[in-house]
Amino acid sequence: MKIGSLILRDRPLFLAPMEDITDISFRLLCKSFGADMMYTEFISSDGLIRNGEKSVRKLNIIDCERPVGIQLYGHLTDVMTEAAKMA
Numbered sequence: 526m527k528i529g530s531l532i533l534r535d536r537p538l539f540l541a542p543m544e545d546i547t548d549i550s551f552r553l554l555c556k557s558f559g560a561d562m563m564y565t566e567f568i569s570s571d572g573l574i575r576n577g578e579k580s581v582r583k584l585n586i587i588d589c590e591r592p593v594g595i596q597l598y599g600h601l602t603d604v605m606t607e608a609a610k611m612a
Contacts, residue, residue: 531592537561542596548583552590562592570599570608584612 526533540547540555542564552563565583572580586593595612599605 531562533561533592540564542566542594549585549587549590552593553587556590562594563590564594565596567596567598568608568612570597570601570605573597573608573611574604 526535526537538559538561540552540560540563544566547564547566552560555563565586568583569577569580571577573584584595586595597605597608597612599608
């Protein structure tokens with residue numbers, strides 16, 4: 526399977542994004558059991574551009590767990606754009 530330039534095995538195992546569940550510890554555990562791609566919890570675009578502790582913490586991704594999809598949410602286009610650049 527190919528997603529952009531990312532190449533995964535033919536039948537990849539994706540870890541679904543779950544708020545208050547898919548933190549870094551859980552993602553690492555799932556990676557050790559064979560997850561091919563995981564996702565962060567929802568990250569507030571407003572919180573991220575304001576350096577909110579909770580939003581920044583959710584963006585803590587280490588190399589050995591990659592690839593990781595990042596879930597941003599918000600309602601203002603300019604804020605979402607800035608947050609996407611930060612992520």
